[in-house]
Amino acid sequence: MPARYGDLITNGTFTNGTTGWWAGDPAYITVATPGTGLEATATTDAVNLWDALVGQDDLILRSGCRYTLSFTARASQPGTTLRAQVGLGADPWTPTIDKTVALGTADTCFTFSFTSTLDTTTGQLSFQFGQSTAVTVYLTEIRLTCSTVEEGFYVDPDSNAAKWLTANPDDPRAKKIERSLVRRPGARWFGDWNNDIKSDLDAYAGEAASEGQLPIVALYNMYNRDNGGQSSGGAASPDAYRAWVDAAAAGIGDRPVLIVLEPDSLAQLGSLPTDAARTERTALVAYAVQTLGTLPAANVYLDGGNATWIRPPEMANRLQDAGIAQVRGFAVNVANFDAVDVCCTYATQITAELARLGIPGKGFVVDTSRNGNGAMDAEGQHVDWCNPAGRRLGVASSIGVGGADYLLWIKVPGDSDGSCGVGPGIPAGAFSPHLAERLIDGG
Template structure:
């Protein structure tokens, strides 16, 4: 059974109403989602805790792996009992976590760590609160996450930074770069010249880790900019995507799909080129999104580039409904709060367009100092000075699915900024050290 690192819960903040959840017999429990979480009300006929319940199914748990359940809850009356259980969703209802707690009328965050005693590809989480009296339990921020290093992201042992370290072990910058960058998991980028995707996915699966990969080969890539290139024709691109899907197959992976491709649509020569790129993105989203263990994020630009209304329209046209969601701030420097605000604006616009339940990820590789310089001006996108490493790849915050190192630190944006004469994608210890020191 493959590892699945991250939040196993769908719609844990109930922003997408009751999607992904179920409730018990309507004679015993009713649910409402006012936009600030879930309000579940038990009737007086619910004499036992298990009479009134809400939950979520199809949670993949692995025997011997460690998990953490967190949630925020309150009740309409003090002294309300709530049972939180994780386990088998059918008879004999074996539980691997079973906690009964007492709620007050103020929001309280609860955290429970446990080790799964069995493989449960279809595990269940339930909250039970029958009291023989009418009571409303409010829930939000429900998360069930893998918490061991063995369930973490895959670290690319052949990243550009790792290759530099292997070739320069005695460089005075080596230990700093090893500790700050080389040991950190981030995305490996695959282009038309990459032939080792299947081997990379296989290595990650063998380690029980979740690989982060970026597919970067759209026709007219970077619109002739620093990272120009890409597939020569639409037919070649579709064949390349088919090959990538076959290489990933049924193994777990996070896929960041074609950074800048949708954000740069307006810079293409004509409507025919824009239509072709949108169609190719949609083809990739559908092909990769259909894989059983792959989560796909399309290009969502960044907060100071494309307005949320326009980006949402582009994402819908590019098939985001077939993907998990979209990625923001790839290869950029905006702070996490700025990125998450922008992304939530996009998800709100997508909902208005009829596309609900989409998530997002944020590239945090180089946003530790945000995107403003000392004078309060927004920095240029290409190797700007004064940037710093951001939060390493991890579970997300503020609505994000994940915070990820997508643009690997130290890899140049191109011959520009403080990286003159360093081609795009080339690792530079000079750039890497400046990022570790924030200068």
């Protein structure tokens, strides 16, 4: 059975010869696999593009779902026309994507995203290049991926809560933690605790794609992270941070991933000691935005603070300086407690300011992991940010309301903010069943 989710193409690098692929009439096309991809040669008798073609059948396409087609190609002569189609594999051969590119003699990677208009189990990918002249087209790294929120967000099987449950199955809190936390999708955070960020992200994105689900990841490795606070650490230098971002992007590749980028990095600018440090921080965030923003199937949300921290005009300026025009949008309320309506009002004000700055149409996401009781205590005072009492789980990861793209569990419920509040002695990022139970019960 061909893949339904994740990568739909088999043998896209032709390491197994032509297994899984077919070619057209041998009078018009011959193929070879010398070990570096596919070499397909059209004869002079192939007058029409469709006379010389190669392809793969029995692809499952679903109407309304988003796909990304990518491939690397070159030709024996410049200006060679190559047509890539995904559509029905039988009459009437209706395409859902039809792209024509001009090939040069150097390898070029092409990437196209599209929403399928077809619902079929007999889909077909084909490459066509007949043009009345003898020409060889070289193809490799062919992928057709699908992962959308219609299949749901990916549940991290190795979350801190899941690890605790495995180690403590008989704990009296185990059932409620399993039901309320372990089974719910949320972000996995990546930072300086990952020894090989490329390999770790490659594995995580691949696991999610194989399940046909969209993973949420938070990238949290900024140089001078948290400005020396409870979550201090991060990359050892600006150059180390840029190298880490490059490796993270390589690990994600063309798999669908929702990225929340560097929580607090821009909101904490005012706490940095010098203008030079603030300029450096903004430049590092901009580098990450530029690098991750080129990933073909990633939706990147740059952190935008929370409703009681930075005023919307100032946050919009910081987001502009960091290059938000290059990505999908921004995140609000990460690891905070403001109610959804408060967050959406704040985010909408930021989007209006961004539009005023000439950057319209930016989306936003809201962290709802711990905002079920909002951010006010019994006396109507705003609670502290660090493990405050009386908080509750918010709406689980889902499609957004109030203008938000999504409501997401970005902060991992039960993971401590630091040795503070109702979590004394629990370091930042460590899972605590005590903190988890309080969030489940609202205590």
